[in-house]
Amino acid sequence: MATLRKRTLPSGKIVWQADYRDGGGKRRHKQFTLKKDADAFLLGALGEVRTGQHVAASASVTxxxxxxxxxxxxxxxxxxxxxxxxxxxxxxxxxxxxxxxxxxxxxxxxxxxxxxxxxxxxxxxxxxxxxxxxxxxxxxxxxxxxxxxxxxxxxxxxxxxxxxVTRPEYPTKAELRSIIEHALPRWRPFFRLATVTGMRASEMRGLLWKDVDVEGGVIHVRRRVDMYNQFGPPKSKTGTRDIPISEATVAMLVSWQKECPASELGLVFPTLEGAVTSHANIQHRAFWPAQIRAGVSTDTGEKDKKGKAVMDAKYSLHALRHAAAALFIEQGFAPKKVQSLMGHASLQMTYDTYGYLFPSEDDDRAKLATMESALFG
Known part of the structure; x- marks a missing residue:
């Protein structure tokens, strides 16, 4: 039973006390200076008790x-x-x-x-x-x-x-070709595969040779490696996916497998010792230097000891994933297909990131005009 009663404290202060029983049957009470506040609290508390949602303030934690x-x-x-x-x-x-x-x-x-x-x-x-x-x-x-x-x-x-909204920055096709050309030979397969599959760097670092289906021309994305080089599942359910690859890419991987450092884990892109390669090492020691050598860089405004301008690489490693998405869309892949290839958790994510790259209504109008011209002359 719930009650509302007026009390006079030893100090002489008058308060209104709301008494009730919580969902477990325990007696609870709370005091208010104003009756209307006590009424409102009691009404709300009883409603929460009825729905099994009430937690008394005294039983709560910070x-x-x-x-x-x-x-x-x-x-x-x-x-x-x-x-x-x-x-x-x-x-x-x-x-x-x-x-x-x-x-x-x-x-x-x-x-x-x-x-x-x-x-x-x-x-x-x-x-x-x-x-x-x-x-x-x-x-x-x-x-x-x-x-x-x-x-x-x-x-x-x-x-x-x-x-x-800022649109993702990624290399142009000319820049991609130049970056891969100026990359160290052992890293060219990594950068090329990232560009044509859209795989996350964490997925590339965790890729095993058993995930590469040479006969079927498919890469099975089944795991990723986190910042601590620990294996785990892809970022989302849709991250587990199969990505088709061309005959040229298959040939590249077959050739790379012959040169790939031995790895007990069966890694496609291990360190020279066969261990998992860290994201920082790939970016700092391979991807950024390749951009500098390729001239895909920006002037920092600083000078080195010889007075030469200090240059910075233009793109992060993640930019290769954006470049892949742009290439998929340029080839006319439907939004749902792009979502599938990229392993996005939702189609909305694909639109939010790359929506501006998909054909616009103006493009649709041009297609309709071509269709009508062919139909009616």
Missing amino acids: VAKAAEAWLAHAEKIGRERATVRRYRDTYEKYVAPRMGGTKLTAVTAPSVQNLIDDLTGTMSLSSLKKVKGALVSLFKHAVTRGQAAINPARDVILPDNKRT
């Missing part, structure tokens, strides 16, 4: 305490170290200073929205998405443990950046 349990659980269930590290870094840098000491029951959708609004303009949209994602995951864990009644981060609105 966001910081919940975060510890959430991160420990992520490690326990085998989330990739890089993912757990990203969660932890995001929480400690952006969430902990603002609401780490707040109880979960006191965190509302407006308070989370205020946090996101405060961060908007100070970081990229992708970083904002990581903050929201961390909060959604944290509260999801807390709700399933009975520490929170709702997930206040789930419906938080991120800023609309459609007007400020």
Whole structure:
């Protein structure tokens, strides 16, 4: 039974106390200065009890305490170290200073929205998405443990950046040819395969010879390697995919297999010792120097000891993936096919990243005009 009663404290202060029983039958109470606040609380609490969502403030834990349990659980269930590290870094840098000491029951959708609004303009949209994602995951864990009644981060609105979307930068076909030509011989197969398949660098680093179907002309993407050089599944369910390759690429891989360093793991692109190659080594020691030698570079504005301009490579290793997507679209591949080849989690992701490259309505009008001309003369 729920009651609302007026009380006079020893100090002489008058308060309104809301009494009720939680979902477990335990007696709970909370005091308010105003009767209307006590009424509103009691009405809401009873509704939550009926739906099995109520968590009493006295039984709640702080966001910081919940975060510890959430991160420990992520490690326990085998989330990739890089993912757990990203969660932890995001929480400690952006969430902990603002609401780490707040109880979960006191965190509302407006308070989370205020946090996101405060961060908007100070970081990229992708970083904002990581903050929201961390909060959604944290509260999801807390709700399933009975520490929170709702997930206040789930419906938080991120800023609309459609007007400020930056298009991915990638090498032109001429630049690609020059980069591969100026790359060290042992790295040319890597850069060429990345360009014609759109595989992520992490997938290339984890590629095994048993994944290369020479007879069928297909590469089976079944794993990736994280920043700690640990093997794991692709980034999403759609990341597990089969990518067709041409006869020329098959011939290139057959030739490379004869020269490839021995690897007990069966890696297609191992180190000279046969181990997993780190992303940083490929980029710093192979891809960027190849760009400098190819003249695919920008002037830093600095001078070396001899007075020569210091040049920087124009593109990151990930730019080869963007270049592959652009080539697929140029060949007329449909959006769904591009999504499949790239291993995107959704078709929307494909459109958000490369939508501007697909044929426009003007192109459709030109095709219709050609069709009508052929039909009617």
